[in-house]
Amino acid sequence: MGEAANVFNLSDKKYDCNGNGCGVVVESRRPCCWYEEEIYDDLRWSFALNSILHTGTSEFQDIALLDTKHFGKALIIDGKMQSAEMDEFIYHECLVHPALLYHSNPKTVFIMGGGEGSTAREILKHRTIEKVVMCDIDEEVVDFCRRYLVANREAFNNRKLHLVINDARAELEKTQEKFDVIVGDLADPVEGGPCYLLYTQCFYQNILKPKLNHKGIFVTQAGPAGVLTHKEVFSSIYNTLKNVFKYVKAYTAHVPSFADTWGWVMASDEPFELDAEKMDIGIGERIKGELLYLDGESFISSTTMNKSVYQSLLKETHVYTEENARFIYGHGRACLP
């Protein structure tokens, strides 16, 4: 009985009757250790655990790596699941590849947040990439992920990756560099939350956009985009970016471990011109290895919302500004990615 043996993995245990052939399940023990997340105050989600692999705390956040039965290894920050082994490829392929493929020749990328390393990992699959700046506020989280997330280890060690520990807003303000693509891999713009200021029209206009090269593309995760949830932040992010960039493209995908459909928004002053076929060619030529979730056809289809969400995007008038938030600049964790 080694330590690897697993008392919790019992849900399929069966005892057969002895030789009388009835063969029914007499006992089926239930898992007894669970990770529980409050998705909302009135909605919870629980995953049976194999083990609690690693835990830690940082100046800003608490962090854990859990081994769940259903979704594999899961990274938890401040009690919210960030990504799960079984389906993180959906989120990260969607966040990274469309923007890089729509760009004709992306060489430099700036990641706001992304300390987990998976976003960098996907970016570094592109043969054209020469430099990736990953700017995360939380050094301990970055160290934790570098140490424990085996799938991202190679990316963390890639020489093209430049890690900066700083507030992404402050870093973009002070940097002299411009980038082909900027990727927003931050917490949602909850008013008073840590990342609100990185989603405002003012930030996009005055701080972010000037740091994009000509024909540069900005892409950001844009929160839940389900039929019941897309008005929380998705439609506002979309609308805010429409006020700053000439061309904006929203798309969505269901991420099982997020218990919702998720949204992303790309924005640029160049039009997004690429059909499914050309995107497939780009994937084949420019990306090392196989993608698991995205291909040309499915990406195009993911930019068509259902009627309910589409109508909301059309009608949305809310714009994130520093004024309309009940937020006090410079206070607490609010400006930190």
Added chain:
Amino acid sequence: MGEAANVFNLSDKKYDCNGNGCGVVVESRRPCCWYEEEIYDDLRWSFALNSILHTGTSEFQDIALLDTKHFGKALIIDGKMQSAEMDEFIYHECLVHPALLYHSNPKTVFIMGGGEGSTAREILKHRTIEKVVMCDIDEEVVDFCRRYLVANREAFNNRKLHLVINDARAELEKTQEKFDVIVGDLADPVEGGPCYLLYTQCFYQNILKPKLNHKGIFVTQAGPAGVLTHKEVFSSIYNTLKNVFKYVKAYTAHVPSFADTWGWVMASDEPFELDAEKMDIGIGERIKGELLYLDGESFISSTTMNKSVYQSLLKETHVYTEENARFIYGHGRACLP
């Protein structure tokens, strides 16, 4: 303090500091009554409850109507959520309208199962419909839904609706009628489960297909179709129908209260020829009232799967047959819808 007052609706309760303007949340009481569903042995889902509205038991099943905070009123059968007020329109629009719109002039529809009444409700929105046969095994469930599901009351009272209490397989075998559309609104084809026999190639070929009129269309719910779950039954239903009909079309949608992307499959010996524009015209001309989820564009996009699911559909070889199930005909609930 009436009975309607609600002790459990407390999750957003706030106490402000007295006049000093700090305005923070001092106390936020958590809901204390929950509905908990085991989606899988290792994955659970809990909804805070406002109340337990009605409960009942039938010969076959247990049934409850719960008032949940997050998804509104929810119908639970045998501990599994069947549909929730807030998003049941997604499932039922997807199940009903594409098949009826692809048909040039659907007058008669046979529903296998569907005792909840929502499927009939959507069908009866089509102006062409003259007769709907709803065949459900469980009279008590039908009575329960007729009594308590206000949204379906009008449909239950519609003279075009013919309710039959019977096993759908037996009913289709004995009926002399043929139908323009047959709709499968049954539990998934779990081996040994109550509805397995209603998903086999044999059943489709020998019992169901002969009861379709010329140019008739069969559509069935086809189980979970998420990246992690589509191989459970979705790809097999798709593949089984490909062996029986000349044309088969699968499509999916994320249903929040199912915690997954869901799948449906349409099948016919006539090709499915309708572009987004024509579908929108059909919706406008043939359906009374507004749809909430479906329009032409989004339906077309819902027939394009992501790469992961698409590959599985392409490669699927499993076919449901009576032979390959560990199922014994005529025993228990196994052949009942």
Added chain:
Amino acid sequence: MGEAANVFNLSDKKYDCNGNGCGVVVESRRPCCWYEEEIYDDLRWSFALNSILHTGTSEFQDIALLDTKHFGKALIIDGKMQSAEMDEFIYHECLVHPALLYHSNPKTVFIMGGGEGSTAREILKHRTIEKVVMCDIDEEVVDFCRRYLVANREAFNNRKLHLVINDARAELEKTQEKFDVIVGDLADPVEGGPCYLLYTQCFYQNILKPKLNHKGIFVTQAGPAGVLTHKEVFSSIYNTLKNVFKYVKAYTAHVPSFADTWGWVMASDEPFELDAEKMDIGIGERIKGELLYLDGESFISSTTMNKSVYQSLLKETHVYTEENARFIYGHGRACLP
């Protein structure tokens, strides 16, 4: 299938094999609706529900009557179980009868709190009683319990019961009456909590004790008294009362629905002189009906703590005072029972 039929009552459902006699349990469905209580941040307790009978809110509190499978009907106030049908007799017999039996001839009783009505019910079983004043701050809770708690209906209608809606502290201060017994049926003295001020040495000395008749007895519930929990408030209440009264007697009982052993403390300037036999005689002569939990022998034994708790009572030096609480007089709910 009536409304009384119960979909949730399924945990013992069994399907037998057909005639082969193996008779094993093939399926045992689990309850799906639960009441969940956070006993502590790190300890929870969940009861399967039959139904949510009644809910309400008051100026001060939220209130619900639940029908649980395990403990019967349960009264919940602000998310904490107050009493359960199956075992509330333990708490209320222990709170009421020892003090009344130790008194030679109790005619008048003042209840601080007790709006549920069960404490009054037990007091009114004593033939000597002429007047019971129940003083509860929350009229809605009293009305709720009067309406829904069938077991206490007779007590609520008893002419000897005088209901006062007021803060018990304020009422004791202003009343001209004195009482043979005063019963404290209040929430625990958590600092900053609603009832803290009703457990201080100052309150006992200056407000409560002057309202006891000669040979009068004060008894109060005294919080959890388990091996792991008796230092929370039990030992401090005991020690505080030792500073105010000449004789103090603590006793405990395990209350299953509280998930803990509970404590009570009696205090008087008369010695507590009664052996088991005399107590049994008192129970027989003075109390109408049978007690379920208490008799002379078991009461005496309940005044002997285990070594762990006994040592703590001996060594306790903490006294509740208005000064040592982080409590601001007159603010919020803090002075309300």
Added chain:
Amino acid sequence: MGEAANVFNLSDKKYDCNGNGCGVVVESRRPCCWYEEEIYDDLRWSFALNSILHTGTSEFQDIALLDTKHFGKALIIDGKMQSAEMDEFIYHECLVHPALLYHSNPKTVFIMGGGEGSTAREILKHRTIEKVVMCDIDEEVVDFCRRYLVANREAFNNRKLHLVINDARAELEKTQEKFDVIVGDLADPVEGGPCYLLYTQCFYQNILKPKLNHKGIFVTQAGPAGVLTHKEVFSSIYNTLKNVFKYVKAYTAHVPSFADTWGWVMASDEPFELDAEKMDIGIGERIKGELLYLDGESFISSTTMNKSVYQSLLKETHVYTEENARFIYGHGRACLP
């Protein structure tokens, strides 16, 4: 941020306002990893976890060592908590010391079960002890506990301890030895359960009693003994032993982590003659180190049940026999400790 740092230990985390004195709790994160136990089908109990320390499986059982926030390290076998660091001393002191103290000079003890090692640890505190035979069916459980339960390591290494891996019934049948005390530390006598046969009148009379020396004492854990639960097995064990031994003494204690009051029964053909004072002398003279829970007074009081339980013990007529169980000898795990 070391691995020891603890992301889950967040429940008391607070953020203060900066210098404006409002000082309220803005955020109090809840633990997210839980151990959940089904005490009954309709009653659950959940402990927040710090970590899952070790897990294993044996031929008979699954086993885990969890680090819980509330009860410390907890040993779980087959999804049921066996003992918790914070309060296992209650169970084990009650199981072992009364019987050994009532015996005038106990030198040899046989433990049926007890693979955890805590029972042996308590026995070995008695200076008179020369030999302890611990007979447990499950070698892997014994190895697991020997390896991971630090508190019992010394006991496992004690030369007086003789470990036998066998069914305790078979071992007692075949052994030539007799013992001063036999201790039953087995699972409850659930009909069809693994230990039923070790609680029958026949076993006690024909197998166990002959292996007691003159004036020998048998003591067994006797299951839950709460007001609501004592009729499950406690009263029957008591009554069964009354049919076999001249003198029987039952006693109880609330064990917090069992969520119930627990019962034990001692039995002998010698009378149990020891008052509180003499027991305290015995504790002082014969036991190495301090007891935490038991002393003379509290033990005597623990033998007096409340009225409800006492009446049940008086009235109990059920006796465990091999005949009245629905149990088939020799089948499955039924005769194994």
